[in-house]
Amino acid sequence: VGTAFRQGAVRVTQLDIRPQPPEKEDKLSVxxxxxxxxxxxxxxxxxxxxxxxxxxxxxxxxxxxxxGVKCCEVDEKRKPIAGTEFVIRADLAFIA
Structure with missing residues (x-):
């Protein structure tokens, strides 16, 4: 991400199929x-x-x-949610 900015990227979008994690960790389940x-x-x-x-x-x-990159939202089981498709304009994509 940082390298992309230093190489001149105007915008960087990081996609994650997982849900957004909580702000604080659950001390009992670590x-x-x-x-x-x-x-x-x-x-x-x-x-x-x-x-x-x-x-x-x-x-x-x-x-x-x-x-561009065509994407969609997914549910908690990582299954695509119908009707949530969208496109992110892009001229370069990194897969990690």
């Missing part, structure tokens, strides 16, 4: 796992938009160049 809570890295703090419960459906292109 061990032996990494605590699930909302964390913002210094790179994300540089201005990245974060979208949760979103799935990528397809990459859209024109003349061999990426122009």
């Amino acid at each position: 061990w032996p796992y990494w605590a699930t809570k909302m964390r913002t890295s210094s790179s994300q703090a540089e201005g990245a938009e974060r979208e949760f419960q979103v799935a990528t459906l397809e990459f859209i292109g024109e003349d061999g160049a990426l122009t």
